[in-house]
Amino acid sequence: MLTCGCVNGISRLDSPGGSSNEDLSDSTEVSIQRSHVRSRLRKFFAKRPAMDVLIKKGIYKDEPVFGRKLEEVCPASSPRVPDFVKACVREIESSKDNMCTDGLYRASGNLSQVQKIRLEIDQNNQSVIENNTDIHVLTGSLKLFFRELKEPLIPCNLFDRILAACSIKPREARIKEFQGIIQALPPCNHDTLKFLLEHLLKVTEHSERNRMHTANLAIVFGPTLLWAPAEQQHNIAIDYIQQNNVVDILLNDFKDIFVEDNKGKKKA
Template identity: 55%
Template structure:
């Protein structure tokens, strides 16, 4: 049965007041509707905050944590060390048992779990690091971060100088060369390298238990922190890159004074 709510009559002479479901006036011409749409879009873009503001506020990330450039990953942090690196190292150093783990940084963690954490970190979920119980997974994630940077932590333009310096037999000249290399590092590289080396030195304080003295850590981190821009240089790098990290660790205080 029809009632008064079943339908209503629209007088054609009143079609100026008729609107469609979207609230558009059906009497408008196509040109008039296009002008309204353009006006709305213009207002929307004028109200939208600039990309720089979104990045600064942490709403939008210019690059993911893994596979990005160190400078962009660091953002406006002071010191300029990626938050992921700071948080991961904090988790590794959380207990003495972690630091005493045999083969720390040499033993590989579960690869699938490492990749799982990587994906979560790229989605800004750092809490997953706190939940991880396997120390070798945490160390594996940290090394993976450095291996996947667009440029190594010791960048291409300075790595050859570091290799040459590592073979210098004169300790004082060698030290001077390393000091100049550090002074020429971009701020994010300088701060992050210093932060990481300080952590590795703390690892050596437990070498009685973890067997990770300086030379073993240098072997673990040599290919992680520096690699050649040209594949043809790989053999030369493999021969000396651990010597570079070993000197950085052994002379840390004098190099970064």
């Protein structure tokens, strides 16, 4: 049954659900306002200039260190490893306490402090690395550097090949394929990957204290060091496991995979 109520002297017809002509009017007005907002947003995004246009005009500039192509932040002379990466690793390895920190690389550092290091590094303030008091912030910054590269450390054009290499048997054939992939890397990628793996192997030497065995480091660095090309990013769960396998093999079989580099060192 419908009842007639009175609000502020104005007669109103209420329905059993509590709605009214007045409510319907308000709802319609809100819908119109939302429609106008959506229309304005569509016009705004349609007129917004593309990123490459902003770069050409000098309105937007890439950061000096983070978010760049690897070769852009590597020195010209060998070994071609970014200064930021070398400085971070040097500081992490500077004390046994650092290397024995529980959950090294697995534990997340304070995000605001990680971003602070990023900003300071992009302003050419390398001292922020030595002055940092939280080792997890430093490891978080190093991981962020690799995650934000425009192309992964192990390039996208080798993604399918290196994932397939993990399944090759026997071991000798797998090692040989990994050797071929490593030799196919551009110099900057090769030198930086080797430098990072050597560091991570030093981390595993303290695994009784930091609890970071090769398997744990592989979980952390698998999706950090390689990812699928954009058009292939549909099997994320499967790729994630295989990415971990790649890093696990690179660490466990490091000496055999990089044997040619070691021969070169002996000759030198």
